[in-house]
Amino acid sequence: MVYTRAAWRRATLAAIALMLGAAAIAPAKIDLVTLPGRDETELTIYNSQDLTLVRETRTLSFAKGKNEIQFSWANTLIDPTSLQIDFPSAKGLVVLDAVYPSNTSQLVVWNIEADEPTSAQAEITYFASGLSWSADYVVKANAAETEFSLQQFTTVRNNSGEDFNDAVTRVVVGEVNLVELIAELARRGINVGQEEASRMVLTDSVMEADRMDMRKSRAMNAPAPSIAGFSGMRMEAKEIVKKAVSEYFLFAVEGKEDIASGWGKELPNPTVTAIPFDLSYELDPRRYGDQVLKFYKLQNTEKHKLGKEPLPDGGYYVYSDDGRGGMRFEGNTSSKYVPVGEDIELNLGSDGLVLFEEKIQGDARGNFDFDSSGNVIGWDVTRTVTLEIKNSREREIPFKLTHYIDGDWEFAKVSDTGYERVDQTSVRWNLKVPASGTLKIEYDAVIHQGTRSKGIAPAPPAPMPRPRR
């Protein structure tokens, strides 16, 4: 098959050409090439960056002496500085160098020395842009809102411009640091100067570490056997193997996937049922604003039938049994990455059924301090406050109230409901509000001002001008 550069396919990604005994690249040369197909493709997709580590395995034949392997791509974003070729199981093959021709930005030629004619599996790795993954969760609570089922979905989206067929797919949870964006490197192409060279070294070292990890974990990527009698169709939702790697967490999808360019694919994890959780209504104005919010709370622990691995950050769609044989949409929310043992808080927003009202009933001044000139320099304010929680639900609800009182203060009197002084400015109540009822908290807080305060004294009030005589 004869390829000229002008004839390279434009709509697909990588063509790999083995040029037997080829001469140095000349602008107008015509290459005699063969196009070995991919034996295996592995995608390792990160979610913190637009970054996918692609590993292709192809079987190549070599003549004794110098061989050129040409790798080119079009309409897809590959960081050319990341391209590597390796022969992990072959002997007598040495990669002499990689050449990035000056007049094209989507081509690399590896010069490879072979001791003798041989055929070997080549492992080609590179960073690509345009693939992404996300975690999504579906939560279904029972009518009593005491337990829920949780199903996690892993969704891979391919906007790389390249179709990936029969690809082993792995996704990585964790923050990976990149000096430059892969898409930017891909667009820029190779322009080797001092700075670029140093970047290439850095990128190579990062990728080498990934490749080592990749080899270590290869065993768990073995394709799933197909089910006899169903022409290879799976009987089960795919198992997603989860494994910690350094500070990252790797989710490897069982078997192989076809992910065409432009498509997304969502793969379900097994559903975990009857997970106990705590329903909570909460008001914390400085954290959430003035609305009462509804939460489902639990921990990523075995007690909650979880705790085997971290939960990647993602979106949660939360439903509950509406008690009429149907379902209620509680809301959609997002959650940060949850390590094992960490709390999970699903903020469902306001359902409008629980209202809060704060009323200041009194603001009495007293205990004045005066300076030697008779000016007021300190005093206490006894603030009388009523806090009312109005529950319109036909069930008792737990309510966590975080309330703020600024300044140097202490309670002189407070309703006998039990409270926790969280810090200087906040106090918290964990309450039970009766069904279709109101719970009232009353307190008197003594707030010290001026010289009576242990904190920074506010400016004392200015005296009234001297009366006319």
Next chain:
Amino acid sequence: MKKTLLVMTVALAMGAVANAPARTKLVTLPDRSSLVTSLENPNATLLYEEREIPLRQGANSIDFAWNGVNIDQNSVLLELLTNPGDGDTATKVISTAFPPNENALTWEVFSPEARTERIRVSYVLYGVSKSTSYEIHVNQKETAGDFRQYLHLSNASGENLDDTVIRVPPMDDLSRSVDSGEHRRFVAARNKELPIQKLYVARPGYGSFLGEDGEAVDLVYEIANKTESALGKYKLPGGKIRLFGDDGLESSIFLGEDMVSDTPPGEKAEITLGSVKNVVLKRRLVKDEQENIRRNTGNSVVLFDQVRQLRYEVENFKDEPVTLKVHETLSGDWEVREITSDGVTTEKKSLGELVILVELPAATKGKPADKKIVDVTFRVKNRFPGEQ
């Protein structure tokens, strides 16, 4: 104008090509057996429908597509109801594929045998909104009224909601069709004898005394969301309320309208219908003094008590006794020191508000209305200079 489409696609070859760009479909349209429109969430509408679908042994593809409808793609969910679970005999969703540049998705479903499966497809649909309004037809004595709570449903989603169960707890389910572009109103609750308290209410501005010009007095009906009013089971959502009155001529007149806010169980709602002319309030500041003055060594005042006397001159020109409710706005550490008239009660609502209730006798026909003068003296303790 149905804009969502659930398509049962039987793959033409084993090893279904759910995500091949050029999809070939053998399409059957399973009948929808139920559609529920759940409006319980205040911010989003959940639709779910159930259908019986025939599955063949092995892989099946089910397409779900929409056009011109604002569906949250991430919310679209397929549940298998007949054979759920993870066991060998269960029907399972293997994957979901999202094609490029289409409002569509394809579920790959595995069935261990050829059989019929009941499925539920749910999704969050935007563009369907609900609101509440109220209407009360007040009796001639203005003591009770025929109360109706309405649910309004506006469907701007682009999807016709055909024969849907509309679910807005605590209301009973409604079975209706609501076409796209349609607005429908339903009676959500009714109480033919809702007790009403008629009040006259003044809310004078803080620190302003209009004197001879008089303060605005509004007609207010008060209703209670309580069990004694045959309500009180759930929150009355905020909304517009219109009142009509029996005119004694076998007809009615429009009395006015107001917006009421959310009224939880046990609470009261005030419906303000505008100014009245038959109850007059003139309010004056007749004394503003300082007591317990403390001065510094330079003889400047540094602390004092403020004593204010407000005079309320009230006249009732109606031939029935009325109650005037004055919402007085105050500041500082105040207390009521003295009230000079009988038939007056006060209630401290908060540090900033005192309610003064003044009972007024009916006017005597042919005679000038009696003027009731109420002096209320307040003391505000420990004022600093410059505070009013």
